[in-house]
Amino acid sequence: MQTIDRARLARQLELEQQRFIDTHPKSRELFQRAQKSLLAGVPMSWMVKWAGSFPVFVTSGKGAHFTDVDGQDYLDLCLGDTGAMTGHAPDAVLETITERLRQGVTFMLPTVDAVWVGEELARRFGLPCWQVCLTATDANRFALRIARALTRRPKVLVFNYCYHGTVDETFATLHDGVVGPRSGNLGPQVNPAETTKVIEFNDIPALEAALAPGDVAAVLAEPAMTNIGIVHPEPGYHDALRAITRRTGTLLIIDETHTICTGPGGYTQAFGLQPDLFVIGKPIGSGIPTAVYGMSEEVADRARTQTPLEDIDTNGIGGTLAGNALALAAMRVTLEKVLTPENFERMIPLAERFEQGVEEVIEDFDLPWIVKRLGCRAEYWFRPTPPRNGGEAAAAVDFELDQYMHLYALNRGILMTPFHNMALVSPYTSESDIDRHTAVFREAVRSLAG
Secondary structure (H helix, E strand, C coil): CCCCCHHHHHHHHHHHHHHHHHHCHHHHHHHHHHCCCCHHHCCCHHHHHCCCCCCCCEEEEEECEEEECCCCEEEECCCHHHCCCCCECCHHHHHHHHHHHHHCCCCCCCCHHHHHHHHHHHHHHCCCEEEEECCHHHHHHHHHHHHHHHHCCCEEEEECCCCCCCCHHHCEEEECCEEEECCCCCCCCCCHHHCEEEECCCCHHHHHHHHCCCCEEEEEECCCECECECECCCCCHHHHHHHHHHHCCCEEEEECCCHHHHCCCHHHHHHCCCCCEEEECHHHHCCCCCEEEEECHHHHHHHCCCCCHHHHHHCCCCCCCCCCHHHHHHHHHHHHHCCCHHHHHHHHHHHHHHHHHHHHHHHHCCCCCEEEEECCEEEEECCCCCCCCHHHHHHCCCHHHHHHHHHHHHCCCEECCCCCCEEECCCCCCHHHHHHHHHHHHHHHHHHHC
């Protein structure tokens, strides 16, 4: 089966869509009711991107599973697109945040947990100075503000088809080599060509050319791209990125919100990266909204002098709930008891098992597909070779086939990440969970083979 029969795919997708409707009556009813009060019938618009005619409405989750309003159990390989990488409602976290709730949630003042968290972040990721906010989007925005303030430069450089949350400057892509708004960029405040340079990942000559004029404040990068699928850096690329940014006086911001899947200290610790600023959000609070950004000693020393005390509350960095007591408590217990070396030692081999299972199916059906892995995260692609950059990855997207594979799995109790074919392993995921996915993946492929 070298190619997919598109007519058969369309027929099978229609059957799966009807099966989904028939088996989710309560979710359908809630979605129809929500149309009257929620834009698009959901609390956040991207929640309609799930395969099927409407999203599944959830009642509860525990570990690597959750239950919907129709009483169906699901293996969760999406895990809140990394927000629930720790698993749902981990016991240690529940105990800690419950106690913190009893003692108060937010004071606009630090707690003892803040000191512990700062010290642990410095130990894990190697940067000595940290600040806390609510989302990785905020952390990236604040890091870019600091970079512009220190360098007095207007531009930011990102990689084609990157994603760093809803940061305006990063919603840019290349259109025939010209920078412009990414497809779907709703009401950009300015044309991103005014604020942003975009190049392809792994292209060292393009990086040299983009930074040579000396107008770029910072390069903002995932150490391995994950938001257009997993795209690994080529050998020597990070050495070149660091050398060129230093030579041109450009700050390097590494966003590890997804690549924490590499290990307890992220890609940065595993591969000895040396960023000027470092960002991570989502998973470090076990689902409690929080994020952090760290900086080198040099950046911290320079940043301390940027804003006088009388203006510190209106400098564009912060937020009333940033660094609240509940978030700090959640981060402390997550780092201390959940995102531990011992748990990664369990999670990564399970992702390897996922990778091997999918590869076997691809080989058995002679498909021109591949599967790639980063730590405890894995993803399959509808192309025969690994993409080198975001442009190649985006060109491989097959929305109809994506929808089918997702919906086929969902109808059999497995949730994948909706934006691509990615699976994430939690500390609670089991070998039987992974083998269950392999079996369903095989069934899905066989259904297309006829």
